[in-house]
Amino acid sequence: MSKERKFAITPAPYAASTVPESKSIHLLLGLLEERYIKSDIKTSDKVPNIDGTIEITDAKQVPQGKVEVQIKTISRKKGTQTHQCHGDFLAYCKLGILPVILIAVDAESKIAYWVNMDESVIEDAESRAVGETVAISFPDANIIDGNSLEYVEKWTAIIQGRREKVYHYDLLKSQLESVDKFLVELSEKFEPAVTLPPYDLISIQKFLDCLNYILDYEFKIVKESIYPNYWKIGIAIIKYESDAINFILYPVKYADSKPLIMKLKKGVEYDMHQEFENDNFIMMVGRSRAKFNRDPMGVAYELVDSEIVKFLKKNDLPIEDEFISLEYLFGFIERYHSVFGFDPDDDTYSIEKLQHVLYNLIPVYKSRNVSAAPGVTDISATIDDYELWGPHVISSSFGKAQEAIDHGYIPQYKVTVHSRHYNMKLVRYYLDGFIGKKVLKRKYRFGIRQFGELHNRQNWNNNSLLESLAVFWGEFYQIYTKYVENNFPCLKDELRLLKEGQIWVVLYVHLDNGAKWLEIYSMQVNRTDLPKIIFSDFASPDAPIDRSKLSNHDNWDCMFLNAPARIKSVKACSLDFLLDVSPTYYLIRSFANKKIEAYLNRRIKAGDPFGY
Structure with a gap:
């Protein structure tokens, strides 16, 4: 007679860490901003290495991508802002497709800290490991406190960087x-x-x-x-x-x-x-x-229309001019100043140091820290990834790259450096134009660092704005002309900014309530000795145009600088362009691309340009 087997055991208990980690996860979910964060995080799950995924969306709820997350508990009261990571977790982060964010929740302070487990963090950890685990530190700046949304922006940048590596390689x-x-x-x-x-x-x-x-x-x-x-x-x-x-x-x-x-x-x-x-x-x-x-001619123009316009909206084309070269390079340097070790408020930068980081340190670091498929010889590095590193990580990583160079290391890969904000071909093109010079010297200041955020426009300093705008408009016409002549010589008459006898008067308007904008007056003037663009503060006693006398829009015939003139049109221009990566390129695209679109539309409608 068979005996019935009885199991005298109880169900397996939850792990000792289940309760505190479950509390940490619930606290983290309360800190994350639901407008931008869609979480799929499980408590007490048995999936190794990660606790779930987070999808980032923009303000319109359009998905930007996903990251995987591992959530741990720390206590800063006990003086810890680190977590001991196992080697198998580091291996997962190194080989995974999605970025992995390690998050540590401090329940006492109700703040979470995070670190992107990218190749630099993993390399640093591997170099310090002596046993099965190694301590990973959380930067003070990487916090999730329920108020600041800086982590959303940084995670989005991390996703874009990974996507660029996976999908947009060469x-x-x-x-x-x-x-x-x-x-x-x-x-x-x-x-x-x-x-x-x-x-x-x-x-x-x-x-x-x-x-x-x-x-x-x-x-x-x-x-x-x-x-x-x-x-x-x-x-x-x-x-x-x-x-x-x-x-x-x-x-x-x-x-x-x-x-x-x-x-x-x-x-x-x-x-x-x-x-x-x-x-x-x-x-x-x-x-x-x-x-x-x-x-057939109209069909030809119709087919290339959208492709040409799309290309020109996405690409800044080279201009042989020192002013635009410096503007573009200074914008690039200020954006990535932490990568190069520069002070963004300086007025001069070492060309040799800039080129050394771009052409030597980044390629060597990337070549030594990449896992590429057999036979691959060309790889890419995105400078935006290094922008997210702290000074210590940059110093340590590039220091090791320099040591390798000093010992004769030759990269086995051809590394192309990319940027999500700047055209790197244009950066190299403009740097080559300063061969033989030691430093780049600033012409004028622009951008968020100088003027502040868009929504704080009333706090922008008028004196700084006037100084920058005067320099900018003093150069713009000749730079625009060079842009057209260099890149569209056959269309220079179609794309010219101003016709014969036409000038622009650009007034900087600023009111007591903090409102600021530009007004561009297009004028036909019976004088040939005037500059093509005249800039002035509207409140200056020497302003060439008195706005208070222009209420009658039906009669804009006037005397302008002792010559008969007629105001042909007036248009307002936002100051937003000053916060672009390159204000000059921004306005060139604005004016030139409209003229190109108008030209293509005329050709589509006119058809045969050859008289067949």
């Missing part, structure tokens, strides 16, 4: 590799379009003539930036029927004899949408055949 290179692969397949699935009717062939040739003229002459800078080693743009026809034409555009390399007009081989299947999703060609197009034949 994007242009991968796109061009996809295009090259597609061009090989093109020869297998497409053939020269020799059987098209002559009338249709002429329309396609006109279209390609115009398209390549736009990219080779009018917007050459755009083509050189996106497709630097390609000769022309070709067309591959997928479908050519009585009512519609579907085609793709592809680049043709120099020294490639591939024809510019091709069509799909008979009986060949081709998934145009899938190829487009793979970035295998420039553009996928569907148009009515009647419109294409009637107005």
Whole structure:
């Protein structure tokens, strides 16, 4: 007879740390701002390494990304602001895809501290480890107290930095590799379009003539930036029927004899949408055949319109000018001053030190602290990641990089430094312009450090603003002109800022209630000896325009500096541009891009610019 087995044991108890850590998690959830933080954190879970995830959203509730979190309990009353981490947790943080935030909750003070478990923190911990655990410190500045939202901004930056590493590594290179692969397949699935009717062939040739003229002459800078080693743009026809034409555009390399007009081989299947999703060609197009034949030039301008505008909104183009060079570099240095070890209030900076950090210390540090797949030779480093480090971590990390350099270390990777706020190609371009000089000398001050936050505009110092604005507007016209002549020489008449005999009078308006703005008066003046832009304080006795006498908008004929003149228009301009990473580039984009959009719209409507 079988015996019934009885288990004389009780259920397993909760771990001794369950109660305090559960309290810490509940306290943390109360400190986190629900507008921006969506938590999925469990108490008493058995998942190793992490306690859950946090999703960050912006003010409009649009998700920005996720971080994983590990939550621990500390007591500052006992003098501890560290946590002993096991080696397996460090390994998880090092190999994980999502950023890991270690959070320590002090229940007595109802404050939480955090640290981003990035490669610098892990490297420092590994260098100090002597047993199975190592102490991780929490910076005093990294707090969650239920009031400040600084942690939201920092976590968002951490997410963006990780996303850039994972998804945006050398994007242009991968796109061009996809295009090259597609061009090989093109020869297998497409053939020269020799059987098209002559009338249709002429329309396609006109279209390609115009398209390549736009990219080779009018917007050459755009083509050189996106497709630097390609000769022309070709067309591959997928479908050519009585009512519609579907085609793709592809680049043709120099020294490639591939024809510019091709069509799909008979009986060949081709998934145009899938190829487009793979970035295998420039553009996928569907148009009515009647419109294409009637107005091939308009179609060409229509197709490049949005791509050109999008490119120019995202990219600051080089200008051969010392003022804009210094403005851009000083903005860059002030943004990342902690990375370079500079005082942001200085008026001079060492070029040698700046270049050493950018070209030597960051690449060496990155090369020594990256886990790359076999065969990878090119990697990227985002300078914004180092901006989040404290002075001690920067000093320690870059100090080790310097020691490696001193001992003859040669990086095994080619490291490209990126920035989420500045065009690094432009930074290097402008730095190269100061070869032979030892220091950069400030021309004028701008930005949040000088004037304050936008919402505190009434506290901005008028004297500082006047001084900076006078310098800025004294340089703007000639810099704008250089921008157009350098980058759009074929369109300089279309894009010029001011017509013959036209000047701007820019008044700085500031009222007793703290309101501040600019007024730009466009004037036609019968004098040739005046500067193109005149700046003044509206309250100055020497102001060239008296605003109180301009109430009659129907009659703006006047005497201006003893010459007949007419005010053509007046527009208000916010001072927000002074807080941009580069005020000059901000206004250049504002004025030049509007003129470019207007030009493209005219061409789309006008169609044939060649008189075919």
